[in-house]
Amino acid sequence: MVTLQKLNNSVYRKFWGKWALVLFIAFFIQVFTVDVLPHMQQDEAQITDYGRLALHPESNWSVTWLTGEEKPLFLWSYLGPVIDEVSYQLGGPNGLGPRIASLLGGLLAATMALGWLRSRKVPLPAAFGLSLALLLDPLFVLSQRMARVDCWVVAVCLASCWLLRDAAGIRGRFIKIRIIVAGILAGTALLIWPSAVFLYPLIALEFSHFVRGEIHTGRSWKSVVVVSLWFFASALVAVILLLIPIREHLYVIIGDMTNMISLNTKSSQSQTSQLEHIFQLQSWAKIGKALIKTFTPFLPILALIGAFYRREKGLLFVSLATLGLMMATLVYEFRVLYLFPYFIAFAGGIYFKFSLNPPSRVFRQISSIALIAVIAWSVIISLVVRSVLAYESKTSMGRSKIQHAAASTIGPGKHKVFMAFTYEFYYAGRSLGWELYTPYINFSYDGLGNWIRNNDYEPKDKFVKLLSGMDYAIFPKSAITQELSTELAKSGLNYCSIILLVGKDHENDNKTIDSRTKNILFWFLKGKEYYGDYFLYSRAGKFCNGQLVKL
DSSP states (O other): OHHHHHHHHHHHHHHHHHHHHHHHHHHHHHHTTTTTSSOOOHHHHHHHHHHHHHHOTTOOOEEEEETTTTEEOOOSOOHHHHHHHHHHHHHOTTSOHHHHHHHHHHHHHHHHHHHHHHHTTOOHHHHHHHHHHHHTOHHHHHHHHTTOSHHHHHHHHHHHHHHHHHHTTOOTHHHHHHHHHHHHHHHHHHTTOGGGGGGHHHHHHHHHHHHHHHHHTTOOHHHHHHHHHHHHHHHHHHHHHHHGGGGGGHHHHHHHHHHHHHHHBTTTSOHHHHHHHHTOHHHHHHHHHHHHHTTOOHHHHHHHHHHHHHOOHHHHHHHHHHHHHHHTBOOOHHHHGGGHHHHHHHHHHHHHHHHHSOOOHHHHHHHHHHHHHHHHHHHIIIIIIHHHHHHHTTTTTOHHHHHHHHHHHTOSSSOEEEESSOGGGHHHHHHTTOEEEEEOOOEEEOTTOOEEEOOTTOSHHHHHHHHHTOSEEEEEGGGOOHHHHHHHHHHTEEEEEEEESSOGGGHHHHHHHTOHHHHHHHHHHHOOSSOOOEEEEEETTSOOOOSOEEO
């Protein structure tokens, strides 16, 4: 008996050792190219800035500026953004810190997935493979390389699921500790990022499994209720304690979050209309398109096979509930990402059922090959293709170009700079001491639920008022219209210079590169080919490098 226990311990040590090695290799390969691929994004600038506002709520500038209300947008889900902000401060002015932090969050999320799948009795090899498929999934990797905080939400929620599943059958004080920690994690997730709500049905499934297990093992209803209350109480206490640091601005935050939720849901439609979206082919097609565009078609297919093969009713129910909740919002790629924990649970069901009811040899082999294919696809896209594309972009997409352009045109100082959605200047501007203003983008949607971006500079009077307080403004060359030129002149901002980051040699290339087909195929794989050219405007009396700045 002792010998068997030692053997099991040895197997698990080797297993976790191999997992740690895989994590190290995946991180090592990606960290060398994370600076250029993808290009600097709106999401990473905004999320980092939410973190800055959480730490410095008195700040009067932001790249999520509500033009009509003349104030920054605040979030109550501040923990994820604070991770990005702190990692920016630690990582230096080039802004790589948030991306590296998200890569580490991805490693943690995959590890929590591995532990959770093992607690669901998925065999070791299959649990290892599915967790690796999650870690290297092209969409999940893209989220991390954009310094989004989805990985931290997934990690915390899956840790809660793991603890709840693992608590079944445990006796004594250890069960209480697991339940309390699971509740704390569940409460904390919502304050990391609002999209945590899409993983709450999964936590609810694991909680219900725990309760059923307690009842089946003979625990009294009273003791089950008491333990359950520990879960909800710890979640509530965690939320209350985490709201204390932002309590002075909570009223404003609630107002901003209400408006943000309204923008991100189809709140103007009736409940009947929202319900109808679940049964419309177009809604399902949008999810399918999101997965295909991001080179993530195979893990969902494996999950679909698992759903039909094992038919776990509880998991099916919470998955449909999550889909319904998701379709009531504006569906896009990084919202669909929150279906991935459900995918690996369904796929894990295939290999779990093998131990209960061994299938034919052919089906077992096909299932093994399918999992290997999913992993191979993820490795090829995320580690090989993206690395090759990134090395090709090292010269054209180097962050030093942006840093040099910012320093040589405007220079250091407490300048008020309007960035017309030129988020690539965010980290460079902050490192030089600029106060940056970018309007919060207002999206609407058409009858099919597709995103429509319009009215970037509304209301006009408030927009001109905002520009009137700026020292400088940076606009993409292609964004300048006659109407915008008039508004700039009205605000007192005059043309200063053009910043060429592409150079004349590539002007003809861009006409081909920017073709619609190639954009669709490669936007989510590598992003822009080059940072665009910009017009710089300045106020009279401010330093202006009037020469053409070509890098």
